[in-house]
Amino acid sequence: MQVSLLLARQIIQLFLILLMGYATVKAGLLKASDSKVISVLMVYLVCPCMILNAFQIEDTPEIRKGLVYAMILAAAMHVVLLAVTALLRRPLKLDMVEQVNTIYSNAGALVIPLVQALLRCYEEYTGEKGSEYVIYSCAFIIVQTVLIWTHGNACLQGSFSFEWKKLLENVNILAILAGMLLYFLHLTLPEMLQNTVNSMGSMIGPIGMLLAGMAIAESPLRKVFCTKRNYLVVVLRLLVCPLVILLLLWVFRAQTYVADGKNILMTVSLSPTMIFLVMSGV
Numbered sequence: 001m002q003v004s005l006l007l008a009r010q011i012i013q014l015f016l017i018l019l020m021g022y023a024t025v026k027a028g029l030l031k032a033s034d035s036k037v038i039s040v041l042m043v044y045l046v047c048p049c050m051i052l053n054a055f056q057i058e059d060t061p062e063i064r065k066g067l068v069y070a071m072i073l074a075a076a077m078h079v080v081l082l083a084v085t086a087l088l089r090r091p092l093k094l095d096m097v098e099q100v101n102t103i104y105s106n107a108g109a110l111v112i113p114l115v116q117a118l119l120r121c122y123e124e125y126t127g128e129k130g131s132e133y134v135i136y137s138c139a140f141i142i143v144q145t146v147l148i149w150t151h152g153n154a155c156l157q158g159s160f161s162f163e164w165k166k167l168l169e170n171v172n173i174l175a176i177l178a179g180m181l182l183y184f185l186h187l188t189l190p191e192m193l194q195n196t197v198n199s200m201g202s203m204i205g206p207i208g209m210l211l212a213g214m215a216i217a218e219s220p221l222r223k224v225f226c227t228k229r230n231y232l233v234v235v236l237r238l239l240v241c242p243l244v245i246l247l248l249l250w251v252f253r254a255q256t257y258v259a260d261g262k263n264i265l266m267t268v269s270l271s272p273t274m275i276f277l278v279m280s281g282v
Contacts, residue, residue, distance in 0.1 A: 014205060014206075014209045015209070017205075017206050017209040017210060017213070018209040018210070018212050018213040018216070019213060020210065020213060021209065021210035021211065021212065021213025021214045021216075021217070022213035022214070022216055022217045023213075024210075024213070024214065024217075025213075025214050025217035025218070026217050030214065032214050032215065032217055032218035034214070035211050035214040035215060038207060038210065038211055038214075039211060041207070042204070042207050042208065042211065043171070043172070044171050045200060046200055046201065046203050046204050046207055047145075047172055047175070047204065048171050048172055048174070048175035049175075049196075049197045049198075049200035049201040050138075050200075050201030050202075050204045051138060051141070051142065051145075051172065051175040051176055051179050051201075052175055052178060052179045052182075052189075052197050052201070053194075053197045053198045053201040054134050054135045054137075054138040054179065054201075055135060055138075055179035055180060055182055055183040056179075056182070056183075056188060056189060056194060056197075056198075057134075057135055057183070059183060059184070059186055062259065062260070063135070065258055065259075066136060066258060066260065066264050067135060067136065067139065069257060069258045069261070069264060070135075070136040070139035070140075070264055070267070070268045071139045071142075071143065073139070073140075073254065073264075073265065073268045073269075074139045074140040074142070074143040074144075074268055075143050077140070077245055077268075077269070078103070078143055078144065078147055080241070080244060080245050080248060081102070081103045081241055081245075082103060082151075084102075084236075084240065084241055084244055085099050085102050085103055085236075088236070092232065092236075096155050096156065096158070097156070098229070098232070098233050099155065100152050100155050100156060101233050101237065102233055102236045102237050102241065103147075103152070104144060104147070104148055104152055105144075105237065106208060106212065107140055107141050107144055133263065133264070133267050136264050136267040136268055137267045137268065137270060139268055140268050140270075142176050145172050145173070145176065146173065146176070149170050149172070149173065245269070246269075249265065249269065
């Protein structure tokens with residue numbers, strides 16, 4: 001119950017930041033189009049710093065095994081999301097934008113702040129450090145980042161042919177490769193650079209929610225809430241897909257495969273199953 005209350009409180013805080021972004025546009029201080037500038041900062045600075053910072057932890061056999069486990073879980077969850085969307089595409093007449101919105105979430109802006117809040121609670125109650133769990137949550141974001149810039153990008157362009165050179169030149173993919181290289185070579189960034197990367201990466205939650213608020217302000221709320229098709233995607237993304245994922249995790253007893261599997265599983269599954277975790281009182 002403590003975890004659920006903490007998650008709910010953190011989600012409310014992020015929602016308030018979203019309202020700030022909405023109010024900024026409605027008050028005429030900024031235009032919705034100005035969010036494109038902030039998006040550039042998010043994609044090319046904040047996200048890469050967040051990824052790099054996640055890999056700046058001590059390498060131990062337990063963490064390495066947990067990271068592989070988290071990656072496999074994240075990949076499996078995305079396979080489920082892709083499969084559910086493919087099965088429901090024709091019956092529900094989902095267009096390409098609806099399919100992409102069902103598969104991919106705003107995990108980066110939500111999950112890291114939530115995990116950090118959980119870690120603060122964990123350290124407060126146990127006195128033990130739990131910073132390594134951030135890298136497990138990044139496993140889902142890393143897998144999703146790769147898929148967004150491959151599958152997601154191809155879907156929105158209407159063509160499944162893309163240039164691998166452009167993919168490998170993507171700053172977020174480069175950040176993933178650089179972070180993994182530093183981790184496996186046991187290299188630590190200089191303290192000043194590490195603090196800078198950490199500060200930039202920690203901005204992902206507030207900036208992500210500000211962008212969401214500014215984007216919402218561009219459309220009339222009546223249109224947003226009165227468009228029935230919007231609710232279909234919301235139900236699929238927040239109810240149907242998370243329920244299927246949780247059922248499969250329970251059936252296969254995924255938490256038993258590695259030591260500390262329950263905590264790692266909860267950290268990774270925050271992204272696709274957040275609403276159920278809050279409601280179930282884990």
